[in-house]
Amino acid sequence: MVKPGRLQGKVALITGASGGQGLAEAELFAAEGAAVILADVIDAPGKALARKIVERGGRAAYLHLDVTKAAHWTRAVKLARREFGGLQVLVNNAGIVSRTPVAEVTDREWARVIAINLTGPMIGTRAVLPLMRDSGGGSIVNISSTAALVGHPGVAYAASKWGLRGVTKATALQYLRWGVRVNSVHPAQVVETGMAANASPAFRAANRQAIPIARAAWPLEIAQCVLFLASDESSYVTGSEIVVDGGATSIGFPHVRNVLADQYHRRKGK
Numbered sequence: 001m002v003k004p005g006r007l008q009g010k011v012a013l014i015t016g017a018s019g020g021q022g023l024a025e026a027e028l029f030a031a032e033g034a035a036v037i038l039a040d041v042i043d044a045p046g047k048a049l050a051r052k053i054v055e056r057g058g059r060a061a062y063l064h065l066d067v068t069k070a071a072h073w074t075r076a077v078k079l080a081r082r083e084f085g086g087l088q089v090l091v092n093n094a095g096i097v098s099r100t101p102v103a104e105v106t107d108r109e110w111a112r113v114i115a116i117n118l119t120g121p122m123i124g125t126r127a128v129l130p131l132m133r134d135s136g137g138g139s140i141v142n143i144s145s146t147a148a149l150v151g152h153p154g155v156a157y158a159a160s161k162w163g164l165r166g167v168t169k170a171t172a173l174q175y176l177r178w179g180v181r182v183n184s185v186h187p188a189q190v191v192e193t194g195m196a197a198n199a200s201p202a203f204r205a206a207n208r209q210a211i212p213i214a215r216a217a218w219p220l221e222i223a224q225c226v227l228f229l230a231s232d233e234s235s236y237v238t239g240s241e242i243v244v245d246g247g248a249t250s251i252g253f254p255h256v257r258n259v260l261a262d263q264y265h266r267r268k269g270k
């Protein structure tokens with residue numbers, strides 16, 4: 001007997017689905033039986049994956065969607081209702097990074113990061129909630145960051161991801177009555193993403209050094225957690241944060257750890 005997929009019968013919309021983590025989530029969700037709507041402002045990779053999923057016998061569509069535009073969300077809701085008969089999962093994954101400190105950030109950069117990383121997921125959530133209610137409930141997964149748990153050099157990025165954590169809690173509190181669960185996921189550094197590619201080699205190396213597992217994550221390692229939150233396996237989980245950071249934020253003071261390790265090795269060397 002073939003085991004049913006973990007998302008069998010569900011329709012999932014993933015934003016930023018042409019990028020590293022979004023692509024991995026779309027592929028994994030389709031493999032687990034979901035019908036997937038891939039959405040992004042960069043069209044080619046998402047379109048290609050949607051085509052591949054359909055060729056394999058799955059259900060998928062690509063939609064050009066800028067998360068900051070309410071009209072695009074209205075279109076997405078119409079597509080989900082008309083072509084797929086509803087919506088049970090939204091992954092607010094689209095995002096941009098900015099590493100500019102507060103004394104240097106321009107109003108324009110601040111506004112753009114907040115619009116895409118924070119206002120976009122809020123507009124999206126607002127747009128899909130009634131459809132999720134009509135679809136028998138659902139799960140919203142907000143891709144935040146460890147930048148929402150500790151400090152981050154980019155003030156706008158940190159503010160946007162802390163804000164998204166707040167949107168998650170506020171929504172979770174309000175919409176259980178519609179059967180909607182809302183959680184956030186907090187990755188540290190993820191390779192094979194546009195975001196990691198545009199970090200300086202020094203920033204990447206410093207990050208890796210600070211991560212106890214001593215490497216960055218693969219997109220699939222984040223997608224596996226998102227899958228759990230999207231599926232009914234997490235039916236009792238709402239308003240929660242899953243930190244997927246190789247131990248980075250829970251280890252305490254990595255610097256102290258490094259100093260102690262250093263002293264230990266020096267003593268051994270004597």
Ligand SMILES: NC(=O)c1ccc[n+]([C@@H]2O[C@H](COP(=O)([O-])OP(=O)(O)OC[C@H]3O[C@@H](n4cnc5c(N)ncnc54)[C@H](O)[C@@H]3O)[C@@H](O)[C@H]2O)c1
Pocket residue numbers: 015016017018019020021022039040041042065066067068092093094095096097116143144145146186187188189190191192193194195196
């Ligand atoms: N890569 C990392 O190290 C890392 C770490 C922590 C959190 N994150 C978060 O993970 C999420 C996914 O990023 P990624 O790592 O896959 O990077 P990525 O740059 O590969 O993907 C981001 C995607 O979002 C899309 N996007 C940007 N602006 C958009 C808009 N206005 N509307 C719709 N789509 C838009 C991009 O085109 C891209 O495809 C982001 O929210 C990011 O902040 C990433």
